[in-house]
Amino acid sequence: xxxxxxxxxxxxxxxxxxxxxxxxxxxxxxxxxxxxxxxxxxxxxxxxxxxxxxxxxxxxxxxxxxxxxxxxxxxxxxxxxxxxxxxxxxxxxxxxxxxxxxxxxxxxxxxxxxxx
Amino acid sequence: xxxxxxxxxxxxxxxxxxxxxxxxxxxxxxxxxxxxxxxxxxxxxxxxxxxxxxxxxxxxxxxxxxxxxxxxxxxxxxxxxxxxxxxxxxxxxxxxxxxxxxxxxxxxxxxxxxxxx
Numbered sequence: 001x002x003x004x005x006x007x008x009x010x011x012x013x014x015x016x017x018x019x020x021x022x023x024x025x026x027x028x029x030x031x032x033x034x035x036x037x038x039x040x041x042x043x044x045x046x047x048x049x050x051x052x053x054x055x056x057x058x059x060x061x062x063x064x065x066x067x068x069x070x071x072x073x074x075x076x077x078x079x080x081x082x083x084x085x086x087x088x089x090x091x092x093x094x095x096x097x098x099x100x101x102x103x104x105x106x107x108x109x110x111x112x113x114x115x116x
Numbered sequence: 117x118x119x120x121x122x123x124x125x126x127x128x129x130x131x132x133x134x135x136x137x138x139x140x141x142x143x144x145x146x147x148x149x150x151x152x153x154x155x156x157x158x159x160x161x162x163x164x165x166x167x168x169x170x171x172x173x174x175x176x177x178x179x180x181x182x183x184x185x186x187x188x189x190x191x192x193x194x195x196x197x198x199x200x201x202x203x204x205x206x207x208x209x210x211x212x213x214x215x216x217x218x219x220x221x222x223x224x225x226x227x228x229x230x231x232x233x
Binding site for chain 2 (some may be wrong): 004032035036040041043044045046049060089091093102103104106107108109
């Protein structure tokens with residue numbers, strides 16, 4: 001059974017710092033990995049999706065990497081801003097097709113606080 | 117563009133009562149999902165519908181039923197609510213299929229907070 005772990009559970013850094021969030025998964029047979037952002041009391045917003053054949057994806061100040069062999073992904077946030085404060089979740093999809101549906105297994109998230 | 121709309125946003129039930137959470141998407145997505153989010157447990161998949169006319173169990177289906185009413189709508193029903201079903205429920209959708217990476221991105225609703233007393 002796939003298990004996804006995110007450490008640390010919470011992280012607080014000063015504004016302007018570059019930071020890395022970690023995600024690990026137990027079964028390397030994945031189809032893709034996604035990073036989401038969740039603001040308090042809100043739904044999840046997709047940030048980046050990495051296909052299993054890819055090593056990284058970039059969007060603005062965000063860069064996500066994937067190392068399937070070691071079962072790890074990282075989300076790099078450059079020049080952090082107070083508006084980046086949120087919970088960040090990673091999720092993996094296994095190889096089974098499920099008729100095209102995205103059956104995702106989520107980590108518990110890292111609650112990020114950027115201090116002005 | 118509304119995306120994924122869930123109703124109600126908040127609901128309080130007594131043990132044994134029934135209710136239905138409604139979800140609708142306007143993106144012409146094929147696949148829809150119901151997740152629950154609990155502190156310390158993360159998001160867990162309850163049921164999903166890969167395409168109109170199909171539904172399948174996820175990780176935690178017990179105590180729930182679903183209906184894919186049409187391509188837009190996917191409802192979640194609690195027949196006899198229990199305190200263990202107190203949670204925040206999220207509906208999501210994706211384009212589905214085996215196409216491009218973009219087809220795999222999930223769009224989530226804002227959530228429905230359910231309390232069972």
